[in-house]
Amino acid sequence: MKHIFTVIIVFFLFCPVSVFAETNEISAKDMAKKWFEKGLKYDIDKDYDKAIEAFTKAIALKPDYAYAYTNRGFAYYNNGQYDRAIEDYDKAIALDPNDAEAYNNRGVAYGVKGNMDRAISDYKKACDMGNELGCRNLHEVLQNR
Known part of the structure; x- marks a missing residue:
């Protein structure tokens, strides 16, 4: 009987902690999304x-965003x-190798810097992704070459 009582107490002690941790994680994701949306608005402006x-x-x-x-x-x-x-496009591509927009944008940045071989490589990769x-x-x- 004491064993069952101990198990019940331990369950109730740790259950709220795991629920709190899950809620905290969801909250961080939600906040990350809100900051992301603010960033988009600032970009538009x-x-x-x-x-x-x-x-x-x-x-x-959300470091993997x-x-x-x-x-x-x-x-x-x-x-x-x-x-x-x-650097940011590199990180985005490392996190999501299928991010065609990151490849294209990195190609544009390389082009502005005069590195046309890298630009062409990135444009081709983006184009191959549709x-x-x-x-x-x-x-x-x-x-123009």
Whole structure:
């Protein structure tokens, strides 16, 4: 009888902890999504410094948020911070190798920096994934070579 009573007490002691941990995790994901959405709004408003801040907060809450890296890279690019943009696109691609937008955007950043071989490689990868903008960029670069 004492054994059953002990098991019940232990169950009730640890049950709320696991529920709390799960709720905390959901809350972090929800907050990351809210910061991500704020970042998108700042991007639309062309307030890239605030967009970078918002995407950075989303990433801090959810470090595997590939699309937040892609979008922060876009904000860095629009701020003229091409190396930081490339770093974020690299991270996005490492987290999600099927992120065609990250390949295309990284290609654009490489192109601006004059590294056309890397740009072409990224455009081709994006195009192979069905990204129309990547295909157009690839076609344009190859025509102008």
